[in-house]
Amino acid sequence: MTGTVNISVDFAALKLANPVFTASGTCGYADELADFIDVSQLGGFITKSITLKPRQGHATPRIVETDAGMLNAIGLANIGLDKFIQEKLPIIEKMTVPVFVNVAGETIAEYVAVTERLANEKAIAGFELNISCPNVEKGGISFGRDPEQVTQITSAVKKAAGQKILMVKLSPCVTDISAIAQAAVEAGADALSMINTFTAMVIDIETRTPVLANKTGGLSGPAIKPIAVYLVNKVYNEVAKARGIPILGMGGIRTASDALEFIIAGASAVAIGTANFIEPGSALRIIDGIRKYCARHSVANIQELIGSLSQERA
């Protein structure tokens, strides 16, 4: 019966085979998960953040496990634009799944330079603008907190992106996420991805020092899921729905049920992050689970589910 269910979704200018991405920073630059899964089965793929120059990242410890989650402070360690083009792009060219490049930088000019250089690459479907990394001194979240700065960076990168899809990744660590989302959309964002991690800290009580070398890190994993679901629903209702802007929902998704909560809340697609570390095949298991849910509930087309949250309690 599951064969008759249509789980493909419209996502900006794309038609995705299914609504499940792997999230930036949890699946490498291209085919790193191929040792474990058939990457072509994914709905979409988002690369690790790319900056203009290579970045070494922070000292260790860079991660610490918490209750139902983990903190990371990697510091945008990446191979840089040139190496990405030389070594990873040829691999991406062979991938059939839509690939988004996560773009980061310290200045607007850097974001623009990376985007411009990749804007004509056929292998790339679009960009995810990282204005929400909580772990770097310059750039990252500092662009994502203030609507005016969001407008500036989004419009500059939108121009650089040409015909490619521009998705803006939002931080939950703001007073009014809808104001940020609105600024991004008005400045040309074709999609929103949300949420990035929450700034957090774990303390070693024996030494009375932070466990992470960077002192703080971004909290991800099941612990943040209900907050992420709430924020997706809020932005869907207040910004995205009226403007027809798709949301890529993420935050602690481990199961098909988790993914479906996001979709019902208003996400057109979802991304799997932390779960990839534990179970590299979780995205494929989730796709299968979504298909089964649709069959079980006689949902012929998954797009019926997007934003289908009823305000009346059952």
Place this chain on the structure above:
Amino acid sequence: MAGRHSHSNYSNSLHYLLVRWPNTTNKGIFSATVKANRQVGHRFYRLALEFSGAGAEAFAEFKPGQFAQLDLSSAALPPAEAIPEDLADVARREILLRRPFSFADVTSRADKTVAEVLYSVVGPATLRMTTLSPGDSLSVIGPLGNGFEVPTGKKTAVLVSGGMGVPPLQHLAKLLTANYPQITVIAFAGAKTAKELPFESKLDAISQQLGFAIPEFARYGIKSLVATDDGSAGFAGLVTGCLAQWLEETCPAPQTTIIYACGPEAMLAKIAEIAKEKRIDCQVSMERRMACGFGVCQSCAVPCRIGDSSETIYKLCCEYGPVFESKEVILDL
């Protein structure tokens, strides 16, 4: 299984450019069945995991020093009265991430491979690990990383472990005695106290005097010496002191000697210093917190020198290591 890696599958990325050994390509997610889980000492256990089918094939190629990621999230807690007081708080924590372990022994027979984890109960995951019983199944990702390498022309191999660094060296000891008859192996093991030496049988003064202090090495005909910080067994002092004394006394030819070490980073730093001074090759197995173990989370960065320059670069412990040449790693004292 020879300690030599083929040079196929070379890639050119930042990490791989300086890689001596390619990653194994047989890694995957496998289900293992618990065969045994015995307590072998104060808070020390030996867990035997059996792999069949593709898992048996993959883990038959597991090299000493490589590691595997174990999913312990569904293992049960021991009963409250069996939880040591110092772990009472952490016992209440749920496990999310897998935990990396090297193996102390790997045996392949017919279509089964049995891998043995020697572990110490130190936190929420290892506490849960103690409740695994024969027949339970466990999800294992591996083999991961690069193990110890045996350069040509070596005649003496010196294995040095601190605390829970001993398992991969036990596995290496087995491989060295089986495949390299021309190499004489000696093992050193250190811990804070005799109670914290992770060995099964009693360590007595006579065997220490005879130079066969550790039964786990003696079974391969390998001489061994123990050191304890408090002198409660063997050499009184750090294992690095015991090693230095032995090197002074026996003066093995530097060209044909190699040191393999695994343990706390301060111990590795001291050994790297000794090796440099004596011009002896040395490989160290590093430990880092890691979320994935297969190169995507970028958590397990190890600072390394670039050639002889003063420049440094981070290499991932999971992909490039966990075994490094001691001269390339910048070790924290």
